[in-house]
Amino acid sequence: MTTASILALVESIERRGDDAPAVLAFRNALTRKLREAHAAGGPATLDAIRREITAADPRRATMRAAILAAVWPVLVEPQS
Secondary structure: OOHHHHHHHHHHHHHHOOOOHHHHHHHHHHHHHHHHHHHHHHHHHHHHHHHHHHHOOHHHHHHHHHHHHHHHHHHHOOOO
16 A cells, blocks of 8 residues: 555546546545555655645646545544
């Protein structure tokens, strides 16, 4: 699990838009990666990843932050 793999998922979502069939799979994978990051390093790791991903392309920072925010609530839900 690396920031690069998370960035690749975010970029895939960016390229396809919200209504593309593949986006659901990318969002699920993104959620898994973020859960792994949280388990490995907690909230500080997630914040660092968010900063790196939004800073990677300042022109897309708002869109990338929105993509990450869309899966963020899932991270705090109890795991079954």
